[in-house]
Amino acid sequence: MEPGLRTYILKRVGFAVLMLVGVSIILFTIMRLAPGGPEAVLIGGEFSQEAAAQIRQRLGLDRPIALQYLGWAGAALRGDLGRSFKTGDPVAALIRDRLGPTIQLTFGALALALAVAVPLGVLAAVRRGTIWDTLGSAVALFGVSFPSFWLGIMLILLFSEVFHLLPPSGLSEYGREGDLTARVRHAILPTLTLGLIQMASFMRFTRSSLLEVLRQDYVRTARAKGLGGGQVVWRHALRNALIPVVTVVGLSLPTLVGGAVLTETVFAWPGIGRLAVGAVFERDYPVIMGVNLMVAAVVITANLITDLAYCVIDPRISYQ
């Protein structure tokens, strides 16, 4: 590894850690500034001021907020994210249980989006101005315009109600968890829903980026050398054109996670997104902190990896 790259990585990692600390402080404060509290949810219809005070004391919410944060941060540093106010489960275990379905969904959607968007984007750029280009743009516009909850429900109505092809929701069926076909059948609609939205932006980026690259001198040179059209596009132009696309893919991760929240709710998909939404509505502070911190860590790491990926795609980029 070249020394410049090493310094760069170290600097970025240090910065990432600082960022996480900052995120946790902001999150902790905002959460407590939000009106309401976990007492109402914990007590239910039999609420009373006395019971609320008792709960606040049990959960340590009666202490000054700075002390609460330090207590939480100290434990978090030791790897203890605390327990859910609502269920008493360790937060780390809750996240671990929900991580698998979310990873499957988001990465499946990402893979699907890229697998469709890049070839379509190339097609639209190469056949610029033809029906392919118009069609591609139309699909892209379609994709970005749909809110995922609406798209999800429409897909369910179409594939479940009308065609009776796919199950409407869930991760798998009871007694068939090991059955890969059943799992895939359940995964198709949510993956499609989440993927379609990303697909649109990836395609547009591939198209515009490739169009730009195709106008450059080295591409003309390659053509002048007598290389075939396909080789010029796929081997010479696309590689450079993908750099902005990689950035967009990296930056899309928060959007994907955000989209997963809605998609998971619609499809009854037991992932992180639903855990987070439930925790927010129930003011389950430890779970909110745990999930958000994990998402922040993932996003920061993804951005770091994106930056590093540049030099793999384009050897001219170096980190001096």
Place this chain on the structure above:
Amino acid sequence: MIHPILIALLATSIGLTPTASLAAGKDFVIGLSGDATSLNPVVATDGQSYIAEWPLFDSLVELDQGLNVKPLLAESWEVSRDGLTYTFKLKRGVKWHDGKPFTARDVAFTFYSVLDPKVTTPHRAYFDALAGFPELTAKENPKRPEELAVRPIEVIDDHTVRFRLRYPSGSFLAVLVNPRAGIVPEHILKGTDLNTAEFNRRPIGTGPFRLVEWRRGERLVMEANAEYHGGRPALDHLIFRIIPDSVVLLQELRAGGVDFIENPPLTEVARLKQTPNLKVLAADNTSYTYFGWRQDLAPFTDVRVRRALYHAIDVPSIVREVLQGYAAVATGQFPPSSWAFDPSVKPYAYDPARAKALLAEAGFKPGPDGVLAKDGKRFSFSVRHDQANQSVKDTAVIIQEYLKRVGVEVQLEPLDWPTFVKKLFASEFEGIVVGWTNHHDPDPFAYTIWHSSQWKGRNFAHYKNARVDEALEAARRTGVTAERKKHYAELSKLLMEDAPYVFLYFPQQVYVTRAGYEGFVPIPTFAGIYQSLKSVRWTGR
């Protein structure tokens, strides 16, 4: 990550057909909109947990469709002549799901846990009548049961347990029913912190079903308890699937992914009734929705104003439009299914002209902008409500419109539930529209909502009426139902005269199930239908 997609494409290419894996008629799938949080009946607080723990735990007694108490874990009971001692004979041969015998010690342990101030439980106040209640539940230095001169709960032998009360209470038997009073095992829970015990996730009960699997946010699976003291249930498995979106839940029902759902969108019910393989069930409920305000704020302190607000709102039309008829118009605190309900009490008729006249009588005159005003103050106030409850939301909007027609201005303030509840109990509101839970026995809620000693509790609207206090106290301190009935009838009359709220409606609980399943008993209390899961069977018709 490419693999699932390739496989997906492959699966698509080979043709997809729905496959049934569950044993038809034996595995019953129930769709729930949210997950349970705790399966320990002592500490659970939410509706989903109540539903899920019902098949797992038995209580001493249970309710029938007329809300009468009948034996369950208790075989029989005797009440002393003074109404202060209840002695229960317990059923013999009852076993916990782990095979250990159920005894009177479990009963004592359960209710002492409810009384223990270290345990966060919503049910403590229901046991106010127990001897030693103030000492055991004191905030400072609570006593332990063995420190009391008279034991409130005494284990006579393995199959006999005695409760001692400090005053005769007509509601005592009624609070010993599921889902709030399921009995938990002493041999597993003794010495643990009930708030966080592992038991709350892996419960052991004496109920007709035992827990097999709980995948958080996904499903709960229970299997029939072959040793059940009431006979093995007809169904082999209960599978509770968590599906948050109501449209998707409905679609799962149509597609065969679930067999039973509750609270479908009411606008869909007419269509569901036409669907040949589905059956719609409706059950009365004790929870009610009302439009209330702070009793101690002007101009609500004037009874003419309160009655005017009642006259201004057409409640039956709200029931028709918002609830699609699946509700009973409320005439007070008690639902028509309750023995405490008094049919002679009638609500104020919808009469906007009368409303205007009453407001004029109270000194209000139309201002330049059409809103009534008195002494330069416009009759304008905010109404807070829960933003997540669709029928409450719709009701609030309609109320706003009705009041506008008589010259009263309302600003709606939807809040999320935790915020809303906090503001309610801090009495930080002017007006409210609330859907409020209620107990099937009149006392626990009527007393805490209307008695003037409860301003810091559920009487957050700050109602005060000496005659109402008197009726509530009299009803509380007698065990004779006929006496109680008389006092509650008096309460209902007083409340209607005083018009402290606009009592709106008691929504029904609507369920949809696959035709062919029989045996549901819609007990008119919260989630009461789930009690009958043990007798539900598949007839195939």
